[in-house]
Amino acid sequence: xxxLIRPSLYDAFHEIVPVATPRADAPRAPVTLVGPVCETGxxxxxDRAMPPLGAGDLVAILSAGAxxxxxxxxxxxxxxxxxxxxxxxxxxVVRPRLDEDALIALDRMPPWLNQ
Numbered sequence: 853x854x855x856l857i858r859p860s861l862y863d864a865f866h867e868i869v870p871v872a873t874p875r876a877d878a879p880r881a882p883v884t885l886v887g888p889v890c891e892t893g894x895x896x897x898x899d900r901a902m903p904p905l906g907a908g909d910l911v912a913i914l915s916a917g918a919x920x921x922x923x924x925x926x927x928x929x930x931x932x933x934x935x936x937x938x939x940x941x942x943x944x945v946v947r948p949r950l951d952e953d954a955l956i957a958l959d960r961m962p963p964w965l966n967q
Contacts (some may be wrong), residue, residue, distance in 0.1 A: 853887050853894035854927040856913060856920045860893040868896060871910035874903035885911065889928055921947075931955050 858864035868885055880901040887894040896913060905911070924932050935947035 853889045853891050854925045854930050855887065855933050856896060856916055857893075857923050857925075858916075858920060859896050861923075866896065866916060867914040868900060868902070868911050869914065870903060870905065871912055878903035889930070926955060929955060 853860060856866070859866065880903055882899040883902045883905065884898045885896040885900060885902075887896065921932075921935055926932060929952070931950050931952060932947075934945050934949040937944050937946045
């Protein structure tokens, strides 16, 4: 929801693939892929045919792009995802993720509450 809100807002389709290539004969079943925020709108795909996935398996959400970055938020004090630029086999982190201390350090206490 805070990392990729387009599916929730616009019913946007993003191809989602397992990072580890599944067996060619792996069965596919419809699954709903959700994010880590406990909100009804925190979903990436509903009834998407996917090979079996287990706890800790990684998936790649493709074609998220710049719109996802500019629409992301720190809702629920979740740090923004790092941005990675990919060129063939080369990649570089072009915007690192803030750690929680850096995120909280952005907050300021108004003077009238320091009494």
